[in-house]
Amino acid sequence: MGRAWCYGDSVDTDVIIPARYLTTTDPAELAEHALEDLDAGFASAVQAGDFVVAGSNFGCGSSREHAPVALKGAGVGAVVARSFARIFFRNAINTGLVIVTCPELVDVTDSGDEIEVDLAKGVASNVTKNQSFQPEPLPDFILEIVECGGLVEWVKRRTNAA
Amino acid sequence: MGQTITEKILARHSGRDEVRPGDIVMCRVDLAMANDVTAPAAADAFARMDVATVWDRSKIALVASHFAPAKDIASANLMTRMRSFALEHDIEHLFEVGRGGIEHILLPEEALTLPGDVVIGADSHSCTYGALGCFSTGVGSTDLAAVMATGEIWLRVPESLRVVYSGAPPPWIVGKDLILSVIAAIGDDGARYMAMEHTGDTLGYLSMDSRLTLTNMAIEAGAKSGIIAPDQTTFDYVSSRQAAVGRHRDWPTLASDSDAAYASEVRIDAASLEPMVARPSLPSRAVPVGEIEPVRVDQVFIGSCTNARIEDLRIAAHVLGDERIAPHVRLMVIPATQRVWQQANAEGLLDLFAGAGASVSTPTCGACLGAHMGVLGPDEVCVSTSNRNYVGRMGHPSAQVYLANPAVAMASAVAGAVAHPAEIRPDAPNLVPELVVG
Ligand code: SF4
Numbered sequence: 001m002g003r004a005w006c007y008g009d010s011v012d013t014d015v016i017i018p019a020r021y022l023t024t025t026d027p028a029e030l031a032e033h034a035l036e037d038l039d040a041g042f043a044s045a046v047q048a049g050d051f052v053v054a055g056s057n058f059g060c061g062s063s064r065e066h067a068p069v070a071l072k073g074a075g076v077g078a079v080v081a082r083s084f085a086r087i088f089f090r091n092a093i094n095t096g097l098v099i100v101t102c103p104e105l106v107d108v109t110d111s112g113d114e115i116e117v118d119l120a121k122g123v124a125s126n127v128t129k130n131q132s133f134q135p136e137p138l139p140d141f142i143l144e145i146v147e148c149g150g151l152v153e154w155v156k157r158r159t160n161a162a
Numbered sequence: 163m164g165q166t167i168t169e170k171i172l173a174r175h176s177g178r179d180e181v182r183p184g185d186i187v188m189c190r191v192d193l194a195m196a197n198d199v200t201a202p203a204a205a206d207a208f209a210r211m212d213v214a215t216v217w218d219r220s221k222i223a224l225v226a227s228h229f230a231p232a233k234d235i236a237s238a239n240l241m242t243r244m245r246s247f248a249l250e251h252d253i254e255h256l257f258e259v260g261r262g263g264i265e266h267i268l269l270p271e272e273a274l275t276l277p278g279d280v281v282i283g284a285d286s287h288s289c290t291y292g293a294l295g296c297f298s299t300g301v302g303s304t305d306l307a308a309v310m311a312t313g314e315i316w317l318r319v320p321e322s323l324r325v326v327y328s329g330a331p332p333p334w335i336v337g338k339d340l341i342l343s344v345i346a347a348i349g350d351d352g353a354r355y356m357a358m359e360h361t362g363d364t365l366g367y368l369s370m371d372s373r374l375t376l377t378n379m380a381i382e383a384g385a386k387s388g389i390i391a392p393d394q395t396t397f398d399y400v401s402s403r404q405a406a407v408g409r410h411r412d413w414p415t416l417a418s419d420s421d422a423a424y425a426s427e428v429r430i431d432a433a434s435l436e437p438m439v440a441r442p443s444l445p446s447r448a449v450p451v452g453e454i455e456p457v458r459v460d461q462v463f464i465g466s467c468t469n470a471r472i473e474d475l476r477i478a479a480h481v482l483g484d485e486r487i488a489p490h491v492r493l494m495v496i497p498a499t500q501r502v503w504q505q506a507n508a509e510g511l512l513d514l515f516a517g518a519g520a521s522v523s524t525p526t527c528g529a530c531l532g533a534h535m536g537v538l539g540p541d542e543v544c545v546s547t548s549n550r551n552y553v554g555r556m557g558h559p560s561a562q563v564y565l566a567n568p569a570v571a572m573a574s575a576v577a578g579a580v581a582h583p584a585e586i587r588p589d590a591p592n593l594v595p596e597l598v599v600g
Contacts, residue, residue, distance in 0.1 A: 010350050010444065014552045015559075019531040023229070023236030025203050037554035057351035057384060061552060062531075063286040065203055065302035086355050086386055087286055091302035141186045141316065152210045155308045159213055 001127060002049035002077045005042060006111040007035075009055035013067040013088065016059065022066055027073030034070040048075035051115045053106055055081065059088025068097040078117050080124060080135075082106050093142055094151040100124055102135040164419025166322045167391050168357040171297040171416060175280045183321040183425070192279040192296075194309045195223045197265055198230060200284035202240050203303035205247040208310055216251045217313035223255040223274055224248050225265040228527045230258075233534035263499025263525035266290035266378060266467035270370075271501055273403040276413040277392040282309050287467050287549065289380040293373040294400060295392035295416065297357075300381065320357040320386045321425035322418075323348075327364035329433025333590030334583050336477070337368060337375030338469055338547070338567035342438035342448035343430050345383045350446045354384035356425060359418065364432040365390060369593060370399040371473035378468050379549050382445040391417040439545075439580060440565035443553045451570055454580045458490075461544040462575035463556070464568055465496030466530040469547035472505050473593055474568040479511045480591035481572040481583045486518045488578030493520040494536040496528055520575075532556040538563075545574040 015038040017030055024030065035042040035052075052071065058081035059067060068091045071079065078098035092099045100117055102124045109115065113128040117135075125132040138146065148154040165173070165180055173180050176187035196204050201224050208216075216222060224244050229237035248256040255274065262268050266287050269275045277295035281288065284306035291298035301315070309315050325344055345352070358380040365373065373390055380388030390396070392415055404410050436450035464470065464478050475497060487493045495515045497503040503525055506512050512522050521536075528535030530548040538544055538557030544564070546556065551563035566574070569583035569590075576586050583590070 012550075012552045014531075014550070014555045018554050019228075019533050022199050022533075023234065023240060025206070037559040057354060060350060060384060061286065061381075061550060063200065063284060063288075063300045063302050065200070065304060083351070083354065085351070085384055087300055087302060087381075090305055094302060094304040139186060139318075151304045151308050152207055155211045155213075155311055159211070159312065 001114050001116045002047065002051050004051050004053045004109050004111055004113045004115050005046065006109060007038060007052065007054045010057045010060050011038065011054050012061035013059055013064050014061055016067040017064065017070040022064060025066065027069050030066050030070035031073030034074040043074060046074050046076065049077040050075065052076055052079045053109045053115070054079065055106065056083045058084050060085035063087045065091045065095060068092040068095050072097040080105055080115070080117070093145055096150045100135045102133050104133040163423060164421040166357065166359060166418040166422040167295065167416050168297055168322055168359065168387065168389055169319060171278055171280060172317065172319055181319045183319050185319045187317055187319060188314050189280050189317050191282050191309050191313055191315055193221050193223060193274055193281045194306060195225065195265055195269065195281070195283035195285070195288065196303070196306050197228055197285055198226045198237065198240050198244055199228045200303045200306065201244040201247065204284055204306040204310065205243055207304045207307035211307060211311045213311045216253070216310045219252050220254045222253050222310060223257065223269060224253055225257045225262050225268060226259050227262070227264045228531060229533055230526050231524065259524065261500060263502065264467045264527055267471055267498040267502065270294060270374065271403060271499060273400065273407050273409045276400060276411055277396060278414040278416055282306065282315050286381045287378055289385065289388045290374055290378040290467060292377040292380070292387050292389040293370065295390060295396055297387055297389065299387045320355055322357045322359050323353045324424040324427045325358060325360050325430065326427060327360065327362035327430045327432045329364060329431060331364060331367055331432045332435065334437050334569050335432065335435050336567050337372035339435050339438045340430060340432060341376045341379040342440055342445065342565065343435060344428055345379065345446050346448040347428055348383055350382065350444055351384035353380065356385050358383065358385040358388045360388065360390045369473055370395055371471040374471065375468055379445065382549055437567055437570050437582060439570060440551055442562040442564065443551050445549065445551060445565060451580065451582050457543055457564070457580045459545055459574050459579055460491065460542040461536060461538065462491060462493045462571050463529045463536055463544060463546040463548065464571050465494065465498070465528065466548035467498060468549040469568050470496060470498035470502065472502050474547065475502065475506045475511050476593065477591055478568040478572040479514050481569050481587050482514060482518055482576065483587060485576045485586060487520055487575050491575050491578050493575040494529055495520050495522045496535065497525055499525050529556060545571050545580060547571050
């Protein structure tokens with residue numbers, strides 16, 4: 001369970017992690033600046049297991065993998081959004097940041113609400129509002145990558161099997 | 163039922179007769195690209211994949227573009243990591259500063275991206291190459307590492323969105339105005355996950371430079387790719403580039419079937435367009451320049467993979483003529499590649515810009531991503547020929563960026579406020595599209 005940090009539509013990767021910090025790939029360093037240009041208080045106050053809850057097209061813009069890495073480094077338990085931009089979606093799967101597509105949960109959630117996500121059971125809940133929903137399931141192929149723990153392990157498994 | 167050009171390319175690369183939107187396919191890749199921001203992380207992920215070496219040293223391009231020439235020690239380190247990866251795996255195409263430029267303008271010039279190819283780039287604007295009739299899309303570093311390891315990538319076959327442009331573009335209208343109109347019409351995620359296929363008789367009037375701007379900004383509407391079926395313009399461009407760089411590879415002429423299925427369609431009446439300007443801080447906030455409120459401008463940036471080709475610089479020079487940059491404006495002109503720089507220099511354009519009070523630099527992404535060479539301070543206003551005006555994109559989060567074509571950008575630099583080019587120069591230029599430098 002964690003608190004919700006709510007934002008709007010089209011949260012782009014430039015505000016998730018501005019280009020001025022792209023000279024590092026260190027998750028801890030990136031995490032210090034996560035969402036800095038959108039919400040200057042986020043990085044210092046976010047706690048491990050908190051949730052970013054956002055509108056549509058989350059993660060649009062640049063292909064920087066630093067964006068999911070910064071959020072994961074900041075301890076974000078999952079990003080719950082109405083929809084995700086496609087490169088961010090791939091990058092999150094590949095680097096192991098949990099992403100949940102669940103417009104209904106986004107609709108009822110306010111900042112500070114307690115959120116719980118159980119992907120195995122396919123349930124995303126707003127505990128504060130006492131409402132539960134079914135997030136959009138991931139295609140089997142993508143689940144395979146998630147179950148491997150990311151793309152690196154998936155490639156290893158494939159190349160070793162070949 | 164017929165197939166779109168995108169479906170045909172993906173089918174050919176995944177060993178199938180046909181594919182349908184929603185299918186997940188493993189595709190063979192013809193070219194993989196990374197830059198100084200994404201290559202180091204790709205090299206790290208590659209190292210963790212436990213493969214001996216890259217799948218094909220001749221099909222990988224690594225380009226120093228974003229922070230090049232190194233702006234500080236940290237960015238010098240990034241380029242060192244990219245360089246050492248290239249050396250370790252004997253990568254054939256490593257483009258250093260002074261011999262390269264911005265990847266999305268460079269690779270077509272180098273004849274490395276051809277019609278019918280599948281191109282995967284660790285940069286979101288990798289959709290640009292689709293102007294040549296290839297499937298090309300952007301990914302992150304780990305995806306790119308997997309391509310370098312295996313030569314393949316998993317892709318979900320996208321639905322296609324058809325954009326139909328009709329009519330001859332009026333004076334001053336270039337690819338930038340067309341694509342800003344599309345994004346304004348469908349919104350920032352109006353093409354999310356889709357292939358944006360540009361069609362219609364208007365394309366016959368567009369140079370390859372202008373077409374590359376159309377496909378460049380597919381991602382600003384959330385698209386996976388942008389594509390234009392090859393025609394005579396493509397053929398002329400590709401053969402002249404292949405001859406110029408001495409790099410030859412056969413390519414197929416593919417087109418969408420007349421009964422191919424599209425998820426949706428957008429119609430743009432090109433003949434009635436005005437130059438478009440996108441207000442801060444989303445590309446979809448584009449309106450005709452005439453509707454823009456009076457805005458005093460601090461900086462104008464003519465550069466980026468969107469609009470820093472030779473055609474763009476010629477247009478800007480035509481608007482400038484013998485005028486000078488307004489005293490309170492800083493104009494940064496950054497040609498996109500070394501070839502564009504040399505061509506512009508040979509035509510006297512760089513001298514013209516410099517003489518009028520502009521700063522002209524070596525090719526780099528630079529100011530486009532607020533990295534260096536023109537970072538904006540608090541509340542500053544910039545007119546930029548680039549593709550993104552997001553909060554903080556070019557510097558301080560309170561800076562305001564307006565996106566426009568090169569003619570509007572130069573007119574704004576001269577007027578000191580957002581301006582229609584006709585306010586500075588009554589006649590639009592006659593464009594000679596080809597890039598002559600080999
Ligand atoms: S010019 Fe700008 S948009 Fe294009 S590749 Fe460089 S940073 Fe990205």
